[in-house]
Amino acid sequence: MPTIVACPTCQADVIWSDRSPYRPFCSKRCQLIDLGEWSMENHKISSVLNTEHTLSEEDKQRLIEEAEAMLAKNQDDFFQ
Template sequence: MKVKCPTCQTDVVWSQESEYRPFCSKKCQLIDLGEWASEEKVISTPAQTPSPEEIDIEEIEAMLAQQQDDFFKH
């Protein structure tokens, strides 16, 4: 499968051999990282942190207990 490099739009083969996928090179990967670091790229909607009143600890614990991974059960 081929995808476009997000930075320069070059075709990139999407496979384990593509070290920088979805980017075509380390250069394009670093350009993208720099754009995020300088806040040229941002997530369009602001993150909303729930207030302490909105957090239901029992509900969270119940969801974690349902996970297959034993990490959450200790």
């Protein structure tokens, strides 16, 4: 039996499989609405800052480069 989750934006049922390319969202529209909410800072993940685990400048740069590479790879089809 497939797993069914609720779309975080509109609460519609979404089957968690390859047939649902926008999962956990039901559609590209709901995905973009959620992205807009995050960009307007209406959604936030709060946590206590842990100063024991600070990243070195090299690690920060590596993470930025990895994120940029991931975005560049997916950039062409993101807004289609």
